[in-house]
Amino acid sequence: MSRLIVISNRVAAATGGNAGSQGGLAVALTSALRECRGLWFGWSGEVTEEFTGQITFQRDDDVTTATVDLEEQDVEEYYDGYANRTLWPLFHYRIDLAEYERGFAGGYQRVNERFAETIAPLIEPDDAVWVQDYHMIPLGTELRKRGCRNRIGFFLHTPWPPRRLLLTLPEASDLVETMFAYDVIGFHTDEWLQSFVDFVVLESGGSYADGILRLGDRQIRLITCPIGIDCAEFRSLAESPEAIETFNQMRDSAANRAMMVGVDRLDYSKGLEERFLGYERFLVENPAERKEVFLLQIAPPSRGTVESYQRIRSSLEGLSGRINGAHADLDWVPIRYVNQGYSRAVLAGVYRAARMALVTPLRDGMNLVAKEFVAAQDPEDPGVLILSRFAGAAVQLKDALLVNPYSAEEVSDAIRTALAMGREERIARWRAMFDNIREQDVLWWRRRFTDALFAATPPLTPEPLAETA
Known part of the structure; x- marks a missing residue:
């Protein structure tokens, strides 16, 4: 060649x-x-x-x-x-x-x-x-x-x-x-x-x-x-010592609660404000289940010299503070909001520990986080992918829970559905998505x-x- x-x-x-x-x-x-x-x-x-x-x-x-x-x-x-x-x-x-x-x-x-x-x-x-x-x-x-x-x-x-x-x-x-x-x-x-x-x-x-x-x-x-993605490489990464250590750390810190994870560059196209509002709606509409789950949102800053990116950061800081202030308890905080990046091995461990991922951009060419989350899962007990229908990945990953990220109701309903989803259905959905990302990988x-x-x-x-x- x-x-x-x-x-x-x-x-x-x-x-x-x-x-x-x-x-x-x-x-x-x-x-x-x-x-x-x-x-x-x-x-x-x-x-x-x-x-x-x-x-x-x-x-x-x-x-x-x-x-x-x-x-x-x-x-x-x-x-x-x-x-x-x-x-x-x-x-x-x-x-x-x-x-x-x-x-x-x-x-x-x-x-x-x-x-x-x-x-x-x-x-x-x-x-x-x-x-x-x-x-x-x-x-x-x-x-x-x-x-x-x-x-x-x-x-x-x-x-x-x-x-x-x-x-x-x-x-x-x-x-x-x-x-x-x-x-x-x-x-x-x-x-x-x-x-x-x-x-x-x-x-x-x-x-x-x-x-x-x-x-x-x-x-x-x-x-x-x-x-x-390089599916085989990412699966190996999810089984590395660093990923396993992170997995155990996250499971311990979850205290038997279901962890949702979002990993996005800090950008208005990623639908982070809408995601927080959808999660807030879940907290309000499901008081009995709300303390069974929390959201870990990892959002490394980018393009900090551009004013629109400064605005989105300020808005998210305000939203997360308001939601935590209104709903947190002595032993539970609904949103863990982190403004820094992590190695891919650490993220692989976080993905594997998560019960669900929220990948809800308002518009995205592809979104490889969705594919990495699927690749990192335990085949015997996989998590659930909640995915914006406006991400390019939605065309391939049809067995995710597809949502309209502009609708807080749809995001809230998807969180509730994911929490209640049985193991058999989770495995079937994961298998269909994994087969796709393995066959249509980066090579x-x-x-x-x-x-x-x-x-x-x-x-x-x-x-x-x-x-x-």
């Missing part, structure tokens, strides 16, 4: 079971790259006074990484600005939070150009290039401008918004048309893929048939390719995408580099 070049906003070196600070995408890409003779390129997370394009190489756990530093203005406009204050809320249907500023868009384009200029000399003729996520939408076009004739694929890890929502983005059609530099584009679900098709067909005059989207003389193959995801990418016919002539004023 040809070498695989992965390009993403951030690069995280593999650190095995101690990768507590890594998100689901970082863990999944690391697992995939272990199987390839590949290179992972992106931003180091560090700031420099002047962008030089100097690359830092590192090899760790069979994965080679190559990183560059960005200027402070790049971070403000590209990352904090266009990526996290424009595209992220828009792609999660929150146009009320999206901020549209020309400076953000300019910084986003500039950084994509800088990434292309830096990585292009490292790309060998037989390499396949796999670009990740919404930070890098125009990168394919910028690589083509610099003479790249390789196969280039793009995978979107977020939802793709409906056409009318995307139209709120200035110059949305121009951004979408840059994506025709890619040979293959992957989405987690058919819904996100169809939303992309609708925009191109109805707004740009494209056509779609047999998985090929055409616009003028250009075409892209579109595939649905839901990301998975299946990588192979499905790269098979489509390697089968693509790359352009014979790259786009010319546009002259700069």
